[in-house]
Amino acid sequence: MAVIVKQVKLSWLDRTYFWPVFKGMVITFGHFLRNLFTSTPKRYTVQYPDMKRVMPEGYRGLHELKRHADGSIKCVACFMCAEACPARCITIRAEEFSDLNLTQGFEEKRPRVFKIDMLRCIYCGYCEEACPKDAIWLRKDYELSAYDRLSMQYGKWDLMNTYAEEDGKARITTDPKPAVCSQKASL
Amino acid sequence: MDTLSALLHLSPETFWMIVKILVVFAGPLTIAALLTWVERRGSAMIQDRIGPNRAAIFGFRLIGLPQIAADGIKAFLKEDLVPAEANKVLFWLAPLLAFIPAVLGMAVIPFGQSFESGGHTYHMSLLDPGNGMGMLFPMAIGAMAVYGVLVAAWSSNNKWSILGGMRASAQMVSDELSMSLAVIAIFMTAGAYDPHDLIQAQYGLWNVVPHFLGFLVFFTCMFAETNRLPFDFAEGESEIVAGFLTEYGSMKFALIYLSEYIHLVVASALIVTLYFGGWRVPFVANPGPWLSVASFLAKTLFFCWVFVWVRWTVPRFRYDQLMKMGWKVLLPLSLINFLFHAFLMFRRG
Amino acid sequence: MFLIFALITLVGALMTFSMRNLVMAGLSLVLCFIGVAGLFLLLANPVAAALQMVVYSGAIVVLVLFVIMLLASHEEEEPKRSRPIQRWGSVAAIIALGPGAVLLVKSSPFLASSQVAPPMEVMTLHRLGGLLFKEHLVAFEIAGLLLLAAMIAAVSLVKREL
Known part of the structure; x- marks a missing residue:
């Protein structure tokens, strides 16, 4: 031109x-x-290192797997995020969750393994958009580094606890026992 | 003065000589080392950055001053590489060739008013007045300074380096002439060429007022002489990697770099001596030794800062632009300045 | 002091024509000029010393080196063939003429007169100017005219079509 x-x-x-x-x-x-x-x-x-930049709204950083109030995972292992992921970095193994059925307010599936390879992830946020349960969020933590490749494989419990301290939630490492009188019954 | 020298069991002359040598050689070195800090922090402030502030001694950051020491230690500890195809002797010699003229430059410049003590007159310049060399000495030494660049460039056996060296030599030839003419106009009006006499002649009116045109020319040429930014073609890091410095590392690089800053100090001292009344203080006829030294130091430091300031304001010229400016602008300007003063002197008779 | 500067000058001069490398030869020329400047200083003529440094070692050799670098003759040239006749001839000439020159200088009347002469006054720019513009005015003007002619000739040679 x-x-x-x-x-x-x-x-x-x-x-x-x-x-x-x-x-x-x-x-x-x-x-x-x-x-x-x-x-x-x-x-x-x-x-x-002394001062940290405040990231703008909508910044796509480290993922968090959201949980319900009782500590059970929101994810229903529908594989939508794994399908949407252009980098193919999400690995999910589903398991049966509970004998109680959906009408009683319980999902029937949950992930046994939910793994994101942070080295492959491109932080595009498609998983967040694809999720029907609003269970995966990309939030503002951008300080992702490790000394070896294995540490960059974030598992289910890592992902559920990524923002635990920031939000003042307890760190959890086991699925809570399903209870009938949970708030999920109002669904 | 006599009591001081008696304390050290030296004759007053020897004692004063030692003091002068210390001041003239260590002074510019110290200022040059500080200037590296001033340049980095100053440029940071001009560009809305922060600059080096992390180096610390025992946890005290001291606004980044330990960075100077850190740089020096780093330069000493680095591996000293000599390119395989370089001319070894000249490659080693080049930093010295750059350093020695830079350090010698201050030798005739008076850094304070001469004073009397115990029947002796003490002059505040390494070479006493009436040595016959006068202001010709810094010019001669300045002319030698380009060899450091040239030898460094050629001995590196690197195409970038040779380009840088060629630029430096061509630049020097085109600037030296107009610079000399500007200085000669001052010699002419003062009727003297010894720096002490030149400062004496600037009583009441500093040379910068009648010689403003000459000052502009001289100032511009000083940037070229010291290889500073609007004219740093020899280095020209965006065009020819690092020019004559490309192959240099560790302490050899540091020495060349330091000598460039010493050049800057000497150039500022020259400007102050020639155009800004040397050690003179405005409205004070006889400032005495201490005040005069302080005044000279303040003026010199101010011009050092102006060098830094201009560097971070003006972008680099193109090479042909410099040539055009040197021959078609600066030379006629200094000729006009020269002829104007000659005419004035002729009219006065 | 005289011996030191004379040695510097001589070594510089010898290196200038013995170096195969042009740039090295140019740099030795600078060494030679510095030695000459030192000799001028010993002759109580600091002005000439300073001008020697500014003009010769400062400007002229820099220009020469610039041209050498521009022509990019960085390789050291091997001599095409050794010339024994010339070499030995030059040695013979030095042996034959050297003592004669020394004798000539020693026997010259100027040397005898300078030994009784009073120590020289230090040359300053004032005296130099006076000498050039009063006593040797004609010679000075002729030199200027020659240089002007040379400059015009150089310009006309370079610019074929004016």
Whole structure:
């Protein structure tokens, strides 16, 4: 595509060169002074390990598997997220959950294994969109690193606890016993 | 002065010589080391960044000053690489060739008012006035400085380096002439070329007022002489990797780098001596030794800062633009300045 | 002091024509010029020393080196064939003419007169200017004219079509 380059006519003052340089120096000195009298934490730079950037709404970071109030997992192992995933990083093994049926407020399936390979995940958020139960969320944690590949395989309990401290929830490592009088009955 | 030297069992002359040597050689070195910090933090502030502030001594960060020491230690501990195809002797010699002229540059510049004590007159410059060399000495030494760049460039046996060296030599030739003409105009009006006499002649009116055109030319040429940013073609990191420095690492690199900063200090001192009245203080006829040294230091540091300031304001020129500017703008300007002052002197008779 | 500077000059000069490498030869030339500048200083002529540094080692050799680098002759040229006759001839000439030159200098009347002369006054820019523009004005102007002619000739040679 041809582009017509606009020829800028410089005034004689600009062509002396010294005047524009002088103007530029005033600008840079303004910046210098402004920064000189601003304390370091208030400048633009986020000094990372000491200060952390607040991520905007809608940021897609580390996943969380949501749970009900009684601590049981929301996921029903429908495989929708695994199907939607373009990176094929989600592995689910389903298991039978309970003898009680759906009308009594219980799902009949739940994941026995729910694994996300964080090295393959591209944080596109399709799993979140695909989920019919709103059970998987991509949230704001972006500090994902490990010393080996195995540590980047997040299992079911890792994923359920990723934001436990932040939200003030208890860390859980076992599925709670199903109880009839759970709030899920109102479904 | 006499009591001090008697305490050290030295004659006053020897004692004063030692003091002067310390000041003239250690002073620019110290300022140059501090300038690396000023440059990094100053540029950060100009560009709304923070700059190096992590280096710490015993947990005290001291606004990043330990970074200087950290850099020095790092430069010493790094592996010293010499390219296989380089000219070994010259490759080792080049940092020295850059360093020695840089350090020698301060030798004639008076850094304070001469004073009398115990019947002796003590001059605050390494070479006493009346040595016959005067301001020609820094010019001669400055002319030698380009060899550090040239030898470094050629001995590296690297195409980027040779390009950088060629640029440096061509640039030097095109700048030296207009710079000399600007200085000669000052020699002419002052009727002297010894820096002490030049400062004496600037009593009441600093040279920057009558010689404003010459000052602009000289100032611009000083940027080229010190390889600073609007004209740092020899390095030109966005075009020719790092120019003449491409193959240099560790302490050899640090030495060349340091000598560039010493050049900057010497250039500032030259500007102050030639155009801003050296150690003179405004509205004070006889400032005395301490005040005069402080005044000289303040002015020199200010110009060091201006060098840093301009570097982070103005982008690099194109190579042909520099050539055009050197021969078609700066040379006529300094000629006009020269002829103007010659005409004025002729009218006054 | 004289011996040191004379040695620097001589070594520089010898290296200049014995180096196979052009850039090295140019740098030795600088060494030679520095030695000459030192000799000027010993002759109580700091102005000439400074000008020697500024003009010769500063500008001219830099230009020469620039051209050498531009031509990119970084390889050391091997001599096409050794020239024994010339080599031995030059040695013979040095042996034959050297003592003669030394004798000539030693017996010159100037040397005898300079030994009784009072120590020289230090040359300053003022004296140099006076000498150039008062005593040797004609020679100075002729030199200027020659240089101007050379400059015009160089321009006309380079710019074929004006």
